[in-house]
Amino acid sequence: MTTRRLVLSRSAALVGAASTGLLLPEIVRAQSAKVRVGLMLPYTGTFAQLGVAIENGFRMALEESGGKLGGREVEFFKVDDESNPAKGVENASTLVQRDKVDVLVGTVHSGVQMGIQKVARDSGVLSLIPNAGAHAATRGLCAPNVFRTSFTNAQPTLALGKAMVDKGHKKAVWITWKYAAGDEAFEGFRDSYTKAGGTIVKELSLPFPNVEFQALLTEIAAIKPDAVACFFAGGGAAKFIRDYAAAGLKDKIPLYGSGFLTEGVLDAAGPAADGIVTTMHYSDSLDTPRNKAFRLAYAKAYKSQPDVYAVQGYDTGLLLIQGANAVKGDLSNKKALYAAMEGAVIDSPRGKWTMSPQHNPVQDIYLRVVKDKENKVLGVAAKALADPGTGCKMAT
Secondary structure (H helix, E strand, O other), rough: OOOHHHHHHHHHHHHHHHOOOHHHHHEEEEEHEEEEEEEOOOOOOOOOOOOOOOOHHHHHHHHHOOOOOOOOEEEEEEOOOOOOOOHHHHHHHHHHHHOOOOOOOOOOHHHHHHHHHHHHHHOOOEEOOOOOOHHHHHOOOOOOOOOEEOOOOOHHHHHHHHHHHOOOOOEEEEEEOOOOOOOOHHHHHHHHHHHHOOOEEEEEEOOOOOOOHHHHHHHHHHHOOEEEEOOOOHHHHHOOOOOOOOOOOOOOEEEEEHHHHHHOOOHHHHHHOOOOOOOOOOOOOOOOHHHHHHHHHHHHOOOOOHHHHHHHHHHHHHHHHHHHHHHOOOOOOOHHHHHHHHHHHHHHOOOOEEEOOOOEEEEEEEEEOOOOOEEEEEEEEEEEEEEOOOOOOOOO
16 A cells, blocks of 8 residues: 555546545645745845836736746745845745745845855755846856846956957956955956956955945046946946046046946936946847837836846746746746756847856847937847856756
8 A cells, every 4th residue: 555655646646635535635735835935135225126126027927927836826925135145144044944935036136145045055945046146156156946037247247348449448447346246247347358458457446335436536537547347236326327427537438337337227327327338138228029018018017117127037037937837836846847947948028048057047248328318229249148157066
């Protein structure tokens, strides 16, 4: 009897349960239980608007799919991670251990992501990264249950250096916050700019999330480089753009950056942002039916214009939907779930993208310029660009 029960297929077990009435309540309860989704995002601080946009996009994707994952209803659990790395492990553990989430979606800040990464690797919970570009997550600390739907910090700037040299900017100053995202964005810029023949004459930084830029802007003015390249995001990016113009640098030294410099901050930055050139895996102005339909639907749903963070949240939803549908909602079937997500082709507003072996998007990077409060596409700076995934050895 015991042997027979062990070799019963799921369908046979269900038939047997229906006839005996002994196992049916347990099986029905397991199949009908809601998928528990944990959202660990910043809802306060300089990255608050980014967290909201990611959640909006994620929810919109699910709503377009009938609000279900593989036929199962969804229940949300939310934690404000405050962009505080010191609370990363604690907050992620709360969602996994207390709330028993099936999926953990987060986050924005690369330092906080390292806390999530530890919990994800220790617990085995499915972890989807809708923004944070920390290299380790899909390089040295990669894991079968961790998937990124956004970028690595070096990816946008890997496409920036050649574009600047092509414009004749042979000497540049780099400026950023001194934290993981800034350091790794610099890696991409350094590699692409020097390979193209440019020289970085000075690296400048200040602690995250400090926004007292004046002393560094004075130094830039004294150096007189051909151009400035940078990494900033959120509210701090808007202030940097305004301060750069107020310091009299806007019309003297062209400003370039990873596309996050001008994402979701153009209203706050105002005319000071006009003419800034960035490289990014999305642009508001992508002239495709897919992007136009997405932007219209998002604006109707949330009474605001979507940015790259909303797109990344949306694509996180699309990836999870594909995986959940492939296993008919049985997220415990991890081998099949991960295989479906690894093989997914995401029909995104940014353009179709695929998943690298290290679970990072392989995607086009666009060259953009700010004009009339919009990131206008100038062209494709790099086609189907993949992060190298250095040091990733997938545990099985």
